[in-house]
Amino acid sequence: MMAKRISLFLCLSMFFSLSVAEKNIQLAKISNLESHYPASSSASSGNAFSRVLNKLETRLRVYPKDHEAELLKAILYFKSGKLNLALEELDDLIKKVPDFQLAYLLKGDLLLSKFTDTNNLGQTTLLASIIPRLGNNKKQQLNFLREEAKLRLQALLNNKKRKIWPRQILALGKSVKKALLIDKRANRLYVFSRKDSGELFEEINDYYITTGKLVGNKAVKGDLRTPEGVYFVTSWISPNKLPSKYGIGAFPVNYPNELDKHNGKTGYGIWLHGTDKGYYSRPPRDSEGCVVLTNIDLEALKSEIKPGLTPVVITDKVEWVDYATWQKERKTILQAVEDWRLDWESMSVNKYLSHYEKGFWSSSHNLKSWSARKRLLAKNKTYQSVKLSDLSVLVYPKDTEDNKQIAVVRLHQNYKSNNFKSDMYKRLYLTKKDKSWKILYEGR
Amino acid sequence: MLRNAVWVVVLGSIFLSINVATAANRDELAKKFSEAQRLTSVDDIPQAIRIYQSIIRANPQLPEAYNNLAALYLKQKNTKQAKQILEKGLLAHKGYGALYESLTAINVAMARDAYSKALQIDLKPADISIPSLALMNKPPVLKKRTIVIADKGIQKVKAAPSSEKLKKQVIVTNPTPPATKKLENAAPIEKTLQAWSAAWSAQAVDMYLSFYHEQYKPSNGLSHKGWIQSRRLRLKKPKWIKISLSDFDVKQQTNKQAVVNFKQRYQSNSFHDVSTKQMILLYTKDGWRIFREKSL
Numbered sequence: 001m002m003a004k005r006i007s008l009f010l011c012l013s014m015f016f017s018l019s020v021a022e023k024n025i026q027l028a029k030i031s032n033l034e035s036h037y038p039a040s041s042s043a044s045s046g047n048a049f050s051r052v053l054n055k056l057e058t059r060l061r062v063y064p065k066d067h068e069a070e071l072l073k074a075i076l077y078f079k080s081g082k083l084n085l086a087l088e089e090l091d092d093l094i095k096k097v098p099d100f101q102l103a104y105l106l107k108g109d110l111l112l113s114k115f116t117d118t119n120n121l122g123q124t125t126l127l128a129s130i131i132p133r134l135g136n137n138k139k140q141q142l143n144f145l146r147e148e149a150k151l152r153l154q155a156l157l158n159n160k161k162r163k164i165w166p167r168q169i170l171a172l173g174k175s176v177k178k179a180l181l182i183d184k185r186a187n188r189l190y191v192f193s194r195k196d197s198g199e200l201f202e203e204i205n206d207y208y209i210t211t212g213k214l215v216g217n218k219a220v221k222g223d224l225r226t227p228e229g230v231y232f233v234t235s236w237i238s239p240n241k242l243p244s245k246y247g248i249g250a251f252p253v254n255y256p257n258e259l260d261k262h263n264g265k266t267g268y269g270i271w272l273h274g275t276d277k278g279y280y281s282r283p284p285r286d287s288e289g290c291v292v293l294t295n296i297d298l299e300a301l302k303s304e305i306k307p308g309l310t311p312v313v314i315t316d317k318v319e320w321v322d323y324a325t326w327q328k329e330r331k332t333i334l335q336a337v338e339d340w341r342l343d344w345e346s347m348s349v350n351k352y353l354s355h356y357e358k359g360f361w362s363s364s365h366n367l368k369s370w371s372a373r374k375r376l377l378a379k380n381k382t383y384q385s386v387k388l389s390d391l392s393v394l395v396y397p398k399d400t401e402d403n404k405q406i407a408v409v410r411l412h413q414n415y416k417s418n419n420f421k422s423d424m425y426k427r428l429y430l431t432k433k434d435k436s437w438k439i440l441y442e443g444r
Numbered sequence: 445m446l447r448n449a450v451w452v453v454v455l456g457s458i459f460l461s462i463n464v465a466t467a468a469n470r471d472e473l474a475k476k477f478s479e480a481q482r483l484t485s486v487d488d489i490p491q492a493i494r495i496y497q498s499i500i501r502a503n504p505q506l507p508e509a510y511n512n513l514a515a516l517y518l519k520q521k522n523t524k525q526a527k528q529i530l531e532k533g534l535l536a537h538k539g540y541g542a543l544y545e546s547l548t549a550i551n552v553a554m555a556r557d558a559y560s561k562a563l564q565i566d567l568k569p570a571d572i573s574i575p576s577l578a579l580m581n582k583p584p585v586l587k588k589r590t591i592v593i594a595d596k597g598i599q600k601v602k603a604a605p606s607s608e609k610l611k612k613q614v615i616v617t618n619p620t621p622p623a624t625k626k627l628e629n630a631a632p633i634e635k636t637l638q639a640w641s642a643a644w645s646a647q648a649v650d651m652y653l654s655f656y657h658e659q660y661k662p663s664n665g666l667s668h669k670g671w672i673q674s675r676r677l678r679l680k681k682p683k684w685i686k687i688s689l690s691d692f693d694v695k696q697q698t699n700k701q702a703v704v705n706f707k708q709r710y711q712s713n714s715f716h717d718v719s720t721k722q723m724i725l726l727y728t729k730d731g732w733r734i735f736r737e738k739s740l
Contacts, residue, residue, distance in 0.1 A: 105562035111555040115548050126552060127559055130567065138563050145562065 049080055052156070065296050067097050067280070068152050068208055071106070075153065078110055086110055097296075100280040102152075105145050121146045144283035151187045151284055152208050158186070164203065165326035166190070167319040168230075168397060169311075170333060172201050173390035173410065178304045180272075182291060182314040184211045184226055187284045189291065190318070191304060207301070210282040210292035217316070217400060218255070218289055221267035226289050226314060227255045230394045230408040233272070233310045247274020247295045251305055253312050258441050259406065259429055262361060272305075272312070274298045311410075315397040333393050333407050336430065336437035341386050349378045357431055357438035380419060387414040390425075405432035406440070473503065480512070489516050504536045633702055633725060634692050636732040641687040641708075649679045657726050657733040682712035700727045705740065 053076060059069040070093045077086035090107045093100065105122050112124045122142050131139055169179050172194040179201075181190040190206045211226040212218070218227035231253040239249045250273035256265045267289065274295040275282055281294050291314070293301065304310070321329075336355075343351040353371050360367040389412045396406040409428040415421065429441035476499050483492035496513040499506065510533025517526035535541040560567040636655065643651040653672060662671040679685070688709045695703040702725045709718050724736040 101562045101564070103562075104558045108555040108558035108562060111551040111558065114551060122559075122562075124555070126555055130556070130559065130565075134563075134565060138565060141563050 049076065052076060055156075055160075063205060063300065065300060067093060067100060067294075067296065070096075071100070071103055072153065072156055074103075074106060074110075075149075078106070078113070083110060083114060097280050099278055102145050102149055102281070105142075106149075121149050141283075144286070147284050148208070148281065155186060155188050155206065155208070159206070163320040163322050165321050165323055166192070167321050167326060167329060168313040168315060168395050169201070170326070170330040170393040170395060170407075171391055172311075173392040173412075175390050175412075176306075176309050176311065176392050176410070178306070178310055179392075179394070180305070180310065180312045181318060182209065182211075182226075182312065183318045184215070184228070184315065185317050187211060189293065191301065193304075207293055207297045208281065210284060210286050212287050212289040213285050215285070215316075218267060218270075219265055222288075223267070224288050226287070226291060227260065227265075227267075227270055228314050228316055228400045229255075229257065229259065229396055230406075231255055231257060231270075231312045231314065232410075233305055233307050233312060235307045236305075237271075239274075242273075245276045246271075247276060247292075248298055249274060249302075250290075251307065258427070258443060262441070272298070311392060311394050311408075313394050315400075317397070319397060329395070330393065333395075333409070333430065333437055334391070337388065337391070337409055337411070337428070340439065341388055345384055345386050347378065347381060347384060349375050355439055357433060357440045360438075360440060360442075362442050382418045384415070384417040388412065389414070406430065407432075407437065473499065477509075484512075484516065489519055492516055500536075507533055507537065507540070509533075510536070631692075631694070633694060633697070633704055633732050636725070637689055637692075637704070637706065637723070640734070641689050644679065645685050645687045647679050647682075647685055649676050652679060655734055657728065657735045660733075660735060660737075663736070663738045682714055684713055686711045695722075701725070701735075702727075702732070 053073065056069045056073050056076070059066045063069075070089060074086045074089040074093065077083075077089060087107070087110055090103055090110065093103050094107065097103065108127065109121060109124060112126060122145065127142075131142065166181055168181055169192055172179055172192070174194070177194050179192045181192060182188070183190070187209055188206055189209045191204050192201050193204045194201045213224040216225050218225040233251045234254050235252055237246075237250045237252065239246065242250060250271040252269070252271045255270035256267065270289050270291075272291045272293065275292060280296075282292050286292070291312075340352070340355040343355065346352075353374065356367055356370070358367060360370060362370060365373065390410075392410040394408045394410075396408075398405065400406070407430045409430060411426055411428070412424075413426050414423050424444055427441075427443055428439055430437040431440045432438075476495055480492045480495040480499070483489075483495065493513060493516050496509050496516065499509045500513065503509065510529055514526040514529045514533075517523075517529060533540075534544045556567055559565075640652065640655040643655065653675065658668075660668060660671075662668075664671075666674065689706050690709070691705075691707040693705040695705060697703075703722065704725065705720060705722050707718065708721050710716060720740045722738055722740050723734055725732045726735045727733075
């Protein structure tokens with residue numbers, strides 16, 4: 001009978017506990033007693049509302065199991081006064097995902113909203129009367145659910161505003177195809193896919209994730225933090241080999257990587273994994289350092305992830321940049337690698353060695369021993385050819401490693417000389433020194 | 445299911461209750477109402493508010509006045525007062541007040557259940573108890589003429605339903621009406637059809653249409669879309685409709701399909717008849733839905 005119309009901004013900001021500004025509510029006019037019940041076509045509309053709704057519908061077409069989109073739809077309906085639509089959406093969702101706690105919380109609010117004010121998620125007098133009897137544990141659980149709702153909603157709203165080129169991923173090789181990019185602060189995992197045309201790629205989906213209990217970069221074993229840096233998925237562990245808390249399985253990543261080990265970081269077992277039975281999702285910061293997805297999302301993502309190939313770039317905050325900046329960064333690093341190749345081919349050892357950073361290391365060398373060895377080998381060369389292909393370029397977030405800028409390049413190298421031939425995949429860590437990128441680490 | 449049944453009862457009662465005034469103050473009321481609406485349209489809100497307030501003082505059981513007054517308070521950004529006046533309106537009518545409270549009780553119980561799942565706590569399921577009300581001691585005074593408040597003001601209804609019929613309608617406003625009790629024991633199919641007829645009686649078209657299967661084919665050869673349009677017109681046209689069903693005879697029934705015959709009594713301000721209907725119902729994820737319908 002009563003249709004509330006609340007501006008989209010306001011309705012969404014309610015979840016961030018902003019002060020509730022004046023509500024713009026409009027009563028249905030009793031205009032025609034006979035057409036009293038047009039519940040499904042109730043009054044509110046508005047461009048912002050339908051734009052966001054369209055976006056959610058699109059998400060659901062692309063990924064029908066996008067239960068987050070369904071939840072957000074219900075929130076949108078709820079906050080624009082379409083209570084019956086919201087309830088329908090939620091009931092549908094709960095039928096499909098009977099362990100989605102957040103959906104139940106919202107449903108509780110929704111049922112009561114017909115009778116009382118609900119400003120913040122789970123802030124009804126009914127819940128307020130139940131909670132104190134339950135202890136801090138449940139109070140915290142409620143806060144976690146609020147936090148989860150806020151992050152899921154923020155992701156939707158911020159996605160519209162932000163620039164779209166991630167400084168963390170500058171190139172993906174032909175064999176790699178997909179890359180995962182994680183934003184710890186937004187609790188979000190983005191999936192990027194290489195376009196068949198080659199040089200560019202596109203964002204194909206993003207998911208809510210759970211990360212380490214504590215914020216900040218991982219440094220030592222047991223610090224409950226999720227590491228930040230460029231990692232690669234190493235294997236797949238099926239659920240029958242794992243305790244149930246890992247859900248439908250796990251993809252370990254190579255933490256600690258070459259740089260982490262070099263910097264003395266400790267710990268192990270950083271995985272991307274699923275969610276325990278009985279839960280749809282977990283609170284935003286709840287793991288011991290792992291990245292946790294819902295089972296449904298991990299299942300959808302599973303076929304995209306190739307052990308040994310798929311990069312996982314973990315950041316505190318992804319650096320989204322405009323196309324020009326992104327392209328410039330990409331060209332600079334690719335050019336640095338190309339210069340290294342040319343100077344190597346040129347047979348001038350000095351030029352070649354000028355591409356290596358003072359603090360360089362490899363599995364068995366430092367810069368000094370590496371230089372000595374290269375000079376020795378060069379004596380017997382009359383001809384060399386170096387061909388590089390399948391390049392992926394991944395960049396550490398700024399401020400991760402003592403403000404050093406670091407990039408990881410994975411490439412295929414085909415080497416031929418008068419006395420030697422080799423074919424291999426290599427991983428280079430580059431660092432930016434005086435405006436030029438130098439090799440910090442080289443290894444298979 | 446229970447929830448739906450309650451809504452049907454609520455809606456039914458709201459639509460069926462016809463606000464009554466004596467012939468003496470009828471004209472005055474009509475004048476006041478249209479004056480208030482005129483003042484609203486020229487944005488003289490304070491004066492319009494005063495008129496609605498005086499209408500309410502004289503006719504405390506007129507939901508339209510409460511609603512429109514609340515709308516004016518909202519225009520003045522006075523949400524609190526709007527809310528209060530709506531609540532007052534609900535409570536002014538004993539039947540609505542009781543329904544409102546009973547509905548609140550059910551919603552609270554459902555919300556408790558949802559919260560217990562959200563936070564994984566073991567809450568005892570709440571006892572929903574709805575107090576049983578005695579039949580309202582005094583059905584609204586029924587004269588030969590009644591007034592329906594509508595959009596443009598007040599319209600006269602020539603032939604009001606007889607007081608006998610209205611009395612029946614008033615009974616529905618009791619939160620535990622005999623009809624509901626009977627429904628709870630009835631077979632799901634009969635329950636569905638009773639709810640269907642209640643929606644029809646309430647002229648709640650969307651709800652009425654929701655009882656039909658998406659592949660419902662009308663027997664007169666209309667397309668589904670054309671049929672929906674014609675039903676919308678037909679249901680809305682009469683001033684009031686009253687449907688009662690009886691003599692249910694389930695001819696055959698499986699888990700998925702049922703054929704049922706029943707007697708349908710149709711009354712409206714302009715027409716009435718009694719017919720025997722046969723329906724084929726299909727069972728869907730939303731319950732039984734009407735697949736075919738014909739008069740025998």
